[in-house]
Amino acid sequence: MTLTNWARNITFSTDRLHLPTSVEQLQELVAGSPRVRALGTGHSFNRIADTAGDLVSVRHLPKDITVTGSGDAATVSVHGGANYGEVAVALQAEGLALPNMGSLPHISVAGACATGTHGSGDGNQCLAAGAVAVEFVGGDGELVRTTGADPEFGGSVLALGALGVVTRVELATVPTFDVRQDVWLDVPIDRVVENFDEIMASAYSISMFDDPATGRQIDRLWIKTRIDPGDPTGVASAPDGTRWGGRAATTQQHCLTDHDASASTAQLGVPGPWHERLPHFRLDFQPSSGAEQQSEYLVPREHGAAALLAVQSLELREVLLGAEIRTIAADDLWLSPCRGRASVGVHFTWRDLDAEVVRAAAAVEEVLAPFDGRPHWGKVFSSDPAAHIERLADFRALVARHDPERKFGNDFLAQHLGI
Ligand SMILES: Cc1cc2nc3c(=O)[nH]c(=O)nc-3n(C[C@H](O)[C@H](O)[C@H](O)COP(=O)(O)OP(=O)(O)OC[C@H]3O[C@@H](n4cnc5c(N)ncnc54)[C@H](O)[C@@H]3O)c2cc1C
Known part of the structure; x- marks a missing residue:
């Protein structure tokens, strides 16, 4: 059996996938294997989960x-x-x-x-x-x-x-809590750049979607407003996108232009539970695989608008399906790209074109380098993430403690972290 990731751009270097049904079985498997790697739902776009040894999925362990x-x-x-x-x-x-x-x-x-x-x-x-x-x-x-x-x-x-x-x-x-989603269309890029902080702070969760074919605008400003009990419809709390030059979407939207919007969670300002609004995609829509690849870079929040302008200057139409801009609060996780800094995620959904994606990601990395863009671990990148990791020595020591024989190592970890 050939094993691939969700996007099918990666074929794993083994055909041995183990599906233990108890923690004890998993323990035996790990103890007896010289090389083993966990596989989740396979939604990463690079070789992070790969191994030439044993792949193991925990999806058949008891659900609890x-x-x-x-x-x-x-x-x-x-x-x-x-x-x-x-x-x-x-x-x-x-x-x-x-x-x-x-x-x-x-x-x-x-x-x-x-x-x-x-x-x-x-x-x-x-x-x-x-x-x-x-x-x-x-x-x-x-x-x-x-x-x-x-x-x-x-x-x-x-x-x-x-x-x-x-x-x-x-x-x-x-x-x-409840959330409502409103989408604003065709927001001019100069208004976005001028008001970047205000826009990103205007609601609980904001995504900006950019179609490379449409030029200098944000095509869909997707706003998720948390419903306050004092404002049950959220009408008073939801920001009005006309103030940044947008126009209200009157039909349900997808993240990417010309894609089926029935896969998207409910929009048009209808309040509903958090888990049916915070993800962009509905749980009852099950995409088995997607003909796409993704890259993402996390830049310091204060450089978000400049980073957006920098990537807009690139000619990516041949390979880019769409871009997304999000914000993420700082954390203190050792390997996190958002460690120690509030961040803006500059994301790219690429056509499934291996060589072109690598070239486009390298071009993006070059223009984001002045902003210290850190790559998302699960997506396509070629820059060196180790350069950003202050606690790399501590992480290596932790790995040595839990996995002295380096059973869980693979080429990805060797290349990027030297472990
Ligand atoms: C359609 C789509 C939408 C996405 N949306 C987002 C998004 O909104 N935001 C975002 O940041 N990213 C997003 N991603 C990226 C995705 O969230 C990450 O790649 C994530 O790691 C995938 O989880 P997974 O379970 O598929 O892990 P896998 O790809 O299977 O594995 C990733 C890593 O996790 C490890 N791992 C998995 N399970 C275990 C386990 N049980 N024990 C130990 N290690 C384990 C693997 O060894 C590997 O190192 C998206 C990807 C796709 C395909």
Whole structure:
């Protein structure tokens, strides 16, 4: 059987995929394997999950989503194979929520946390920053649990699969809330640049979508406003995009031009639960694979507008399907591209054209270099992420402790982190 990632731009270097049905089976497998690597839902676009040894998925481990505590102190512990969509549905049933989600609810919690996956919002950190504990099978097959109280916790969740196979993640929660989505079309780029901070701070979560074919404008300004009990429709709280030169969308929109908008979560200002509005895509829409690749760079928040202008100056029409701009709050995770700085994510959805994507990503990296753009771990890049990691020596020591024989190593980790 040929194993590929979701986008099918990566064929894994092994055909051995193991699907243990108990943690004990997983422990035996890891203890007996010289080279093993965890695979989540395969939504990464590079060789981060690859191995020539044993690939292991935890998706057949017993499903168990358990809430502990109540109110602001409530946390949810989820099995390693859980995806954000199923966790969200379970939390909503308990009157709870996660502060944020990525664009696609089908992505696994363990895999998303491992790579620094994020949504948008000035006040929202990457998803891994919401973890309060993690459990994994280390290189010797022993089960390890580490929590926010441990000094190494900052290197243990966003860990690129280098410490072991994650069997559980415990996440902080918040009380449930509602959100409405409004999309504003054709916002002139000069108005966006002039008002960048105001726009990005105007609601709970904002995404700007840019179609390279349409020139100097943001095609869709996608605003997710948190509903305040004093304003149940959100009409008074939702920003009016005409103030930046936009016009209200009167039909449902997709992130990319000319794509089927029925895959998108409900827009047109209709309030609804957080988990049916924060992701861009609906949980009941299941994209099995996509003919696309992605790259993303995280630049310091203060350079967001200049970075947007810089990438707009590139001629990317032949290879770019669309770009997205989001904001992410700072965190202190050792390998996080948002470590120590509030960030703007400059994202590219490329046509599935390998050589052209590599060339286009390199061109983007060149224009973003003056802004110290840090690559997203799960997407296509060619720059050197290690240059940004102050705690690399600490991370290497952590890897040496949990995986002294380097069972979980692969070419990606060797190339980018020297482990
Ligand atoms: C359509 C689409 C939309 C996306 N949207 C966003 C977005 O909104 N924001 C964003 O930031 N990114 C986004 N991404 C990128 C995606 O979130 C990341 O690539 C993420 O890592 C994918 O998770 P996964 O479970 O598929 O992990 P995989 O791709 O399977 O693996 C990624 C890494 O996680 C490790 N890993 C996975 N499971 C485990 C485990 N159980 N234990 C230990 N390590 C593990 C792997 O070893 C590997 O190193 C998107 C990708 C796609 C395809």
